[in-house]
Amino acid sequence: MTFTRRTFLASAAASLAAPAVIGQARARVVVVGGGAGGASVAHRLVVAGAGAAEVTLIEPKAVYHTCFFSNLHLGGLRSLDSIAHGYDRLAALGVTLVRDSVTGIDRDSRSVRLAGGGSLGWDSLVLSPGIDFVEESVPGWSLAAADLMPHAYKAGAQTRLLREQVDAMRPGGVFCLIAPPNPYRCPPGPYERVSMVAHRLTEINPSARILLLDPKKNYSKQTLFEEGWQAHYPNMIERLGPDMGGDRIEVRPDRMEVVIDGEAEAVDVCNVIPAQVAGRLVAEAALTDETGWAPIDPSSMRSRFDPRIFVLGDASIAGDMPKSASAANSQAHVVAAAILADLAGATAPPARYANTCWSLIAPEDSVKVGGTYEPTPEKIASTDRFISQMGENRATRLATWQQSLGWYAAITEEMFG
Incomplete structure (x- = not known):
């Protein structure tokens, strides 16, 4: 079933309010994806919802490694291990955990198919599947080459592999990072990554070079x-x-070569961060547009194509908001409020969004950018913005670093209970 903008609000009110009324059964909310968006929604629904809905979180990983801080x-x-988190505390709060992957979404029957067999029905569906490549x-790179030239953009085993490759570089070797085009998930940002690899190489391989x-x-x-790279x-x-060939490249994983504007260069490690789109599950459910990302209603994060489905985090077209964990967590608050308002037959409070992105350049030298946002009919629009300044003193950069540590502790507690 496809919804036009004309029928969007009326259809949303009718279809989402109904499950809470028929037989007075608890509404079924299924959340797909246990990252910053999905886990935060699940947590908030069970804590703020006081049993108003059955909340099921579908996530194939038993242990989730955060991209932020990776x-x-x-x-x-x-x-x-310090960025690894389990879901046991969420389960103790009342979230039903399903360790599986979703292979398909049936919007007509309101169900999701599971890789392990069977399906789950839903009254409201929340999709936060992140990105695919x-x-x-x-050119020359595919997922099959990720063991030779890692992406390390989905944290965990790939992060470990890239660290091992960096540590094993020959003295004076070349680390190459291929940055993605816009838009892309951040964190783990490519430029913070360059900074952190540079810090590591300064300690163990100071004659190495980063391309x-x-x-x-x-x-x-x-x-x-x-400024930070020059200083540190x-x-x-x-x-x-x-202008120097950074957009005219190909890779040869079996030879460990990068071809720049037709000229081959041998490298010791190559971190390829490809172009990105919404997790393919969203596209397969016909919830993306020609950009490869999912259009949403800025006031609620409901899909523009189906108001019973919410899409948030990296997979969504969130206007001026970046694809960050902080943004996804902020969007999760809006989604949870919208779902709980639907169940109560009430009007959700006005949506307000915020984001902060921290980047560590060197130990205790951290910078940040962020802002606040509000919905307009066209998009989530920036209303205020802040950014670190060049030439800040050590105390300011240290304070920014300490803020990021506090944020990490707070967001992971909200995600995982």
Whole structure:
């Protein structure tokens, strides 16, 4: 069933309010994806909902490694275990956990099919599946080559592999990072990653070189990163943008070569971060547009194509908001409020969104960018913005680092209970 903008609000009210009325049964809310968006929604629904809905979280991983702070493992500043979290506390709060993957969504019967067999029915469906990669967006690279040239953009085993490769580099070797085009998930941001790999190499391989190949002319916090690289890692990092062939590359994983504008260069480690789209489950349910991402109603994060379904986090087209964990967590609050209002037959409070993205350049030298946002008819629009300034003193950068530590503790407690 497809919904037009004309029928959107009327259909939403009718279809979402009905399950709470018929037989007075508890509504079934199914959440797909246990990251910053999905886990936060599940947690908030059971805590704030006071039993108003049966909340089921479908996530194939028993242990979730956060993408945010995963770059710090590459820099030798955190263990992989320190960014690993389980879902037992969520279960203790009343969330039903299903360790499985969703292979399909039937919007007519309101059910999801599971890889392990069977299906689950839903009255409201929340999709927060994150990203998938665009195969061959970097010519010569595919997921089959990820053991040779890791992406490390879904934290866990790939993060461990990339760290091992960095540590095993020959003295004076070359680490190459291929940055993605816009839009892309961040964290783990590619430029913080360059910073953290540079920090690690400064400690164990100071004559090594970092080659950053970037298809974008500019990137977020660029002047702050460049200032930090000059201060902490002088002469180690070389960035080639599109004017220098950064958008005309291919890779040869079996030879460990990068071809830049037709000229091959041998590298020791190559971290390929491909172009990205919404998790394919969303596209297969016909909830994406020609961009590969999911359009949403800015006031609620409901799908523009089906108001019974919410899409949040990296998979959504969230207007001026970036694809960050902080943004996904903020969107989760709006989604949970909308669902609980539907169940109560009430009007949800006005949506308000916020985001902060921290980036660590060197130990205790952290920068940030962020802002606040409100819905308009067209998009989630920025209403205020802040960013770290060049030349800040050590105390300011240390305070920013400490803020990021507090944020990590708070968001993971909200995600995992």
